[in-house]
Amino acid sequence: MLLKYLDEFKEIDFLKALNDYKLLIISKLKYIFEENKEYERDLRNYSNFDNIEKDKLDALIDYLLIILLSHTSYFNAFVKNYAEMKKFEVMKNLPNKISVWEFIKTASKSRNNDLHLERLDLENGYVDITEIKEIYAREFIRVELKKLGDMAKQVKLPDDDIIKKLLDEINNYLKDKIKYEHIEGIKALNFKGNIPLEWHPPCIRGILNDILSGGSPSHYARRSFVVYWFCAKFNPNLRPLDKNGNLVNISATDIASEEEIEKFIDELIEMMFKNVEDFDEKKTRYYIMHNIGYKVGHGRLTHCEYCKNWQSDGGKGLSYYCKPDEICKKKFIIHPLDYLCYNINRHLKKEKFKKMKKEDRNGNNK
Structure with a gap:
C-alpha cells in the first residue's frame, strides 16, 4: 500500500512525476470510479517501460491523485470509492486480533459505531476484530487517506500548466458523477443566494x-x-x-x-x-x-x-x-x-x- 513508500515519494520531483504519468493518473481515476480495467494494462505497460516495480508505481499514482484531489471538492468521494476498492487487499494482511493501541489509532478517528471497544472482545491487550474485519479495513484506509489529504491540502499547489490541465480533466470527468458537488448551496431567511x-x-x-x-x-x-x-x-x-x-x-x-x-x-x-x-x-x-x-x-x-x-x-x-x-x-x-x-x-x-x-x-x- 501507499504508506509503505510514503517517505520515499515525499522526495520525488512532483511536477516531473505529473508530466510523466498524467495519462496513468486519469486512467487510475477512471478505475476507481467505474472500475475501468484498462488501468491494469496501462500500469503494466508503464511499469515495463520505466523499469519500476508495478506495486510501487501504482502507489505513486495514488500519492499523486491524493495531492491533486485534496484541492478539489471531490476528495471525499475519492476516499469513499478508494476505501471500498482497497479494503479486501488490506483484509488479507489483517490478523483476527490486533493490539488495542493499533485498533484505537483507527477507531478514534473513524467514528464508526461498529468500532466501539465496548462492543468487541478485549483480552491481554488485543482486540478481536474477526467479525468486523471488513469494516476495520475500510475505516483504516479512510482514516489514513483523510490524514494524507488534510496534510496535502495545507500546501499550495505550484502554479504550473500541468496541474491546471490535470485538474481541468479531473473536474470534467467527475462533475457529472458526483451528485453532491453543490451540497453547500442552501438558502437562509433574509439572504438570497447560496451559503458557502x-x-x-x-x-x-x-x-x-x-x-x-x-x-x-x-x-x-x-x-x-x-x-x-x-x-x-x-x-x-x-x-x-x-x-x-x-x-x-x-x-x-x-x-x-x-x-x-x-x-x-x-x-x-x-x-x-x-x-x-x-x-x-x-x-x-x-x-x-x-x-x-x-x-x-x-x-x-x-x-x-x-x-x-x-x-x-x-x-x-x-x-x-x-x-x-x-x-x-x-x-x-x-x-x-x-x-x-x-x-x-x-x-x-x-x-x-x-x-x-x-x-x-x-x-x-x-
Whole structure:
C-alpha cells in the first residue's frame, strides 16, 4: 500500500512525476470510479517501460491523485470509492486480533459505531476484530487517506500548466458523477443566494465530511447535523430555548411547507446519506422525519445541541467534531446556528456597505 513508500515519494520531483504519468493518473481515476480495467494494462505497460516495480508505481499514482484531489471538492468521494476498492487487499494482511493501541489509532478517528471497544472482545491487550474485519479495513484506509489529504491540502499547489490541465480533466470527468458537488448551496431567511460551506461551523463541516466520505458518525452527531441543516435552510434563527429559558416545541411544518420538507428529505438522502456505510433508505427517511418533527414520532423538532454540550458530550460522539476556530471563540457564539447567522450578517453588512459606497460615487446620496 501507499504508506509503505510514503517517505520515499515525499522526495520525488512532483511536477516531473505529473508530466510523466498524467495519462496513468486519469486512467487510475477512471478505475476507481467505474472500475475501468484498462488501468491494469496501462500500469503494466508503464511499469515495463520505466523499469519500476508495478506495486510501487501504482502507489505513486495514488500519492499523486491524493495531492491533486485534496484541492478539489471531490476528495471525499475519492476516499469513499478508494476505501471500498482497497479494503479486501488490506483484509488479507489483517490478523483476527490486533493490539488495542493499533485498533484505537483507527477507531478514534473513524467514528464508526461498529468500532466501539465496548462492543468487541478485549483480552491481554488485543482486540478481536474477526467479525468486523471488513469494516476495520475500510475505516483504516479512510482514516489514513483523510490524514494524507488534510496534510496535502495545507500546501499550495505550484502554479504550473500541468496541474491546471490535470485538474481541468479531473473536474470534467467527475462533475457529472458526483451528485453532491453543490451540497453547500442552501438558502437562509433574509439572504438570497447560496451559503458557502465555510459559513457553517467546524463541527457541522466535520460531520458533513465524514458523511460524504462514507463514514459513520455517531447517532447524536447525525441527529445534530440533520436538524442543523434543516434549520439553516428554513429558519437559522431558531434555538432550543426561548428568551425565558423554555424549550421551544415546534414541528417541521411550523417553519416550512410539506412540499419544501419532502424536497429537503429527498435531497438530503440523495446527496449525503447514501454515502454512509450503514445506509438504509427507509430507515434514514424515518430517522430524518422523526428528528425534524414531521409526520412520525413525537412530532417535535429535536434541536441541535448547544456548543457547551458538544464540548462535554458524555460519550455521544460530538466532542470529536468540536474544533473551535476564531469565530467559535466569540462570546456570543453559543450554538452552531449562531456561527451561521454571524457569517450571514457579516456578509449582508459588507454588501450593504458596498452598495452605499457605489451610490455615493454615483452621487445618489447628495
